[in-house]
Amino acid sequence: MKKLINDPSDVVTEALTGMALAEPGLRVDADQRVVYRAEPKDAGKVALVSGGGSGHEPMHGGFVGFGMLDAACAGEVFTSPVPDQILAATREVDRGAGVLHIVKNYTGDVMNFEMAAELAAADDVQVQTVVTADDVAVEDSTWTAGRRGVGVTVLVEKIAGAAAEAGLSLDEVAALARRVSEGGRSMGMALTSCTVPAAGKPTFDLPDDEMEIGIGIHGEPGRHRVPLAPASQIAPMLLDPILGDLDFTGGEVICFVNGMGATPELELYLMYGEIAKLLQEKGIRVARSLVGSYMTSLDMAGCSVTLLRADDELLRWWDSPVQTPGLRWGR
């Protein structure tokens, strides 16, 4: 295993320690493993808490900041954060207007966020939850009942974060987050496995001449393995299942091409070009795009595509200023 780490069991704590030193806009509780904004948002505004297993950076800790999350709870690599962490974060960030939990659909995450939400409610902190489940690759999977939550989570955090910053109520922010979650679909692929530090070896074996279509963000199985193919053939393998699941025809979309961690930007832009060409052929207009490694799987090579149905309201929130280590614009 070739990694820039010390003891594998210290990876998350040490990375959070480094992040705290590098990012003055963040405050990190290294004991609880919660990343907060250094400067909490104004009283009376809805707060957003997300989190999940580590290894998907910049998601979620890198999305804490103005216009996006108020706190992110980091679990061990590919392991859910515990209810105590989530409860601490929820209590801490509540500014009197309630807290939205943004949770990817994995069994442990859903259970632990639910438990934390109940405990917070007992403390009179209002909590609403949106669960993302946008991965069209598989129904029920190794780690989930129902579909996995993947790329749309980044878009939910951005859009709901903007609405919360603007002062919308908890009901309104939650409804918006659910609308984004329901209007987004994703599909990923891997050229290589990832290696979890504590495991010390690749999560799965993938021959040199094969790729995995429909991969999960923990390296869990996708739809099928197929021979390596050029980008022009990979693009429809990702896009067709998305378009087959939700009708995007005639509308506008936000198109997000995401790298899985070890994919050069050169390849991501090239893939974006292939996806954009197909969308144009199908009469689907790209209103906004996002290309980069925003929701990763450690050192996996590969990419995912997320499409989100866009409208003027969503685009206004999308364009609103955001200032986080992982996503910044307009301020």
Added chain:
Amino acid sequence: MKKLINDPSDVVTEALTGMALAEPGLRVDADQRVVYRAEPKDAGKVALVSGGGSGHEPMHGGFVGFGMLDAACAGEVFTSPVPDQILAATREVDRGAGVLHIVKNYTGDVMNFEMAAELAAADDVQVQTVVTADDVAVEDSTWTAGRRGVGVTVLVEKIAGAAAEAGLSLDEVAALARRVSEGGRSMGMALTSCTVPAAGKPTFDLPDDEMEIGIGIHGEPGRHRVPLAPASQIAPMLLDPILGDLDFTGGEVICFVNGMGATPELELYLMYGEIAKLLQEKGIRVARSLVGSYMTSLDMAGCSVTLLRADDELLRWWDSPVQTPGLRWGR
């Protein structure tokens, strides 16, 4: 070779095409392979042109935009752009106040930028050049006479870009760029090789239990190969040669921990923590930090460390707004 590409000979053109579609702030001349700002800067301001071999993204095309570059010339992967490209870019971006060429010290780049500068001068475009040569790993190398230009290039582009945006003269911007270039030192390491698409196989072999200290950004040899070691031991292997080359004691620095393309952010923040700890022990204060994959080597795993002597003036330019696909803040 596992890559998201089509024909290896089309990689750069196709990636630029995708970038043009994805980034509305850019205008890409796909024939000349030059990335421009969609909205040119105001007349009377100094323009900045950089460029080099592709495969180091987001450097340089991803640094075109407000507060940084006006144009970037993309060569083939790891191959210098040609004088015609550089000349076209230089002519196009000149707003009457002259053009600064920012060139990494590699033989081909230096020669081709020099030729373009001479041709531009014949057209009455004033050009000044700064050549970065901050890599302390090796004197003369496979691809250079003298030291290689690496991480400080990103810092030069940011700082000189801010000064140009503020309306400083060509002499002033060039002097500032040279001061940054001279006050910065870098050292990199690789856990794995990279694979150039046209070659189809790794540039070099690196056994599973070894790493290369002092690696070049094209996979060219560094100082030595050593057994794999924990991050806490890698940090001084990178930092000590930097501190041995230039005295940073007692001063402030900008500390840049850069990923080589396939390194997870988790590992980069962890490495940053190790570097920051050592700097603190030595009484070197980190005034600003930058952690991420900004100057990559395709799919190489590894990192580099750059220290830059900082002062109030440099920090003011550093903090100034920048709005490019690869680096954004404060606007």
